[in-house]
Amino acid sequence: MADILTVENLALGFRTEGGLARVLDCVNLTVRPGEIVSLVGESGCGKSTLASAILGTLPRGLAVVGQGSVTLDGADMLRAGAAAGKVRGRTVTFVPQDPFASFNPLFRVGTQIMDLMRWKSPRRREGSWFYSPRRRRADREAVIAMLEAVQLPQPARLLQKYPHELSGGQRQRLMIAMALLPEPRLIIADEPTTALDVTVQAQILGVLRRLAVQRGVAVLFTTHDLGAAWEICDRVTVMYAGQTAEIAPRDSFFTAPHHPYTRLLLRSLPEEGRDPVGIPGSVPSPLSPPLGCRFHPRCPRADARCQAERPVLRGEADHLAACHHPVLAAQEARLDA
Numbered sequence: 001m002a003d004i005l006t007v008e009n010l011a012l013g014f015r016t017e018g019g020l021a022r023v024l025d026c027v028n029l030t031v032r033p034g035e036i037v038s039l040v041g042e043s044g045c046g047k048s049t050l051a052s053a054i055l056g057t058l059p060r061g062l063a064v065v066g067q068g069s070v071t072l073d074g075a076d077m078l079r080a081g082a083a084a085g086k087v088r089g090r091t092v093t094f095v096p097q098d099p100f101a102s103f104n105p106l107f108r109v110g111t112q113i114m115d116l117m118r119w120k121s122p123r124r125r126e127g128s129w130f131y132s133p134r135r136r137r138a139d140r141e142a143v144i145a146m147l148e149a150v151q152l153p154q155p156a157r158l159l160q161k162y163p164h165e166l167s168g169g170q171r172q173r174l175m176i177a178m179a180l181l182p183e184p185r186l187i188i189a190d191e192p193t194t195a196l197d198v199t200v201q202a203q204i205l206g207v208l209r210r211l212a213v214q215r216g217v218a219v220l221f222t223t224h225d226l227g228a229a230w231e232i233c234d235r236v237t238v239m240y241a242g243q244t245a246e247i248a249p250r251d252s253f254f255t256a257p258h259h260p261y262t263r264l265l266l267r268s269l270p271e272e273g274r275d276p277v278g279i280p281g282s283v284p285s286p287l288s289p290p291l292g293c294r295f296h297p298r299c300p301r302a303d304a305r306c307q308a309e310r311p312v313l314r315g316e317a318d319h320l321a322a323c324h325h326p327v328l329a330a331q332e333a334r335l336d337a
């Protein structure tokens with residue numbers, strides 16, 4: 001089946017006072033229909049920038065696309081302004097990190113959801129601006145059913161409330177409901193649970209996964225938290241400093257990572273019986289990124305080729321790594337150097 005989302009060799013930067021910040025450098029990513037993909041990377045590696053590129057919301061005048069393409073349900077999201085607008089909010093919806101910022105504090109939650117339904121409801125006929133009482137009733141019923149599905153109690157009463165009267169967890173459940181209501185093919189959830197405490201985080205990831213699977217909606221879930229990725233996804237894509245490092249199905253990613261950065265990232269997690277091992281060095285600035293593989297100044301396997309030549313993604317079947325010297329199963333024994 002064709003991918004719902006394909007990002008191919010995307011390179012882009014932002015104009016800044018200090019020069020061009022080369023934020024994404026040859027990024028590749030695919031999401032298949034109904035699949036949940038985690039995009040994992042440390043703060044500043046470019047997750048939100050990639051999400052904006054996919055949504056077609058890069059800041060105009062500041063963002064400079066060097067090369068590559070973003071194709072979402074057949075639409076070229078980098079270049080087709082009007083077509084991208086049509087896709088956004090319908091075919092693809094968005095769950096942000098901070099749901100509070102997405103609500104207008106002056107209006108009741110119900111008013112804001114019904115406004116969304118007016119324009120993005122699947123019952124709306126293309127091009128029609130008339131909101132008939134019949135469609136409004138059907139949309140309201142769909143809203144109530146969706147609030148129940150995301151386990152928000154007393155949905156009719158909740159719609160009467162203002163955003164500040166809800167907890168952080170309730171607001172995020174509401175965002176998930178609003179992302180599902182237009183019946184999209186893809187939801188982009190950009191660190192949707194980072195601001196929540198661990199128990200609420202796990203509940204919300206559970207709700208998102210269950211509803212996405214039930215309804216066959218694909219999800220691109222960005223996170224810096226490998227534990228959250230493990231909870232929710234079918235496949236993982238790892239980025240380091242704006243470059244794709246590794247793409248793999250969840251199980252083979254966690255049991256046999258190929259990329260030196262990914263391996264170090266996994267070893268930096270706390271585990272019973274051993275102390276976490278940090279990654280030496282620091283993430284480079286996008287204003288002066290290293291040539292070749294951007295991980296080379298910190299990589300124990302780096303050589304002259306890594307400094308000169310950007311590695312391309314390669315591997316077997318579904319497990320790919322962008323590395324000149326990936327750690328493959330036969331080399332496992334020698335890896336722990």
Ligand SMILES: Nc1ncnc2c1ncn2[C@@H]1O[C@H](COP(=O)(O)OP(=O)(O)OP(=O)(O)O)[C@@H](O)[C@H]1O
Binds near residue numbers: 044062
């Ligand atoms: N409009 C902009 N102008 C200049 N630089 C930007 C702009 N937006 C993002 N950047 C830079 O791009 C890099 C990637 O930022 P981005 O927000 O995409 O990272 P992220 O992976 O989402 O990080 P986090 O986990 O902290 O949300 C950072 O170095 C950031 O400073």
Ligand code: SF4
Binds near residue numbers: 296301303323326
């Ligand atoms: S390409 Fe070289 S520097 Fe980059 S991760 Fe692989 S071995 Fe390390």
Ligand SMILES: [Mg+2]
Binds near residue numbers: 047048049190191
């Ligand atoms: Mg971000």
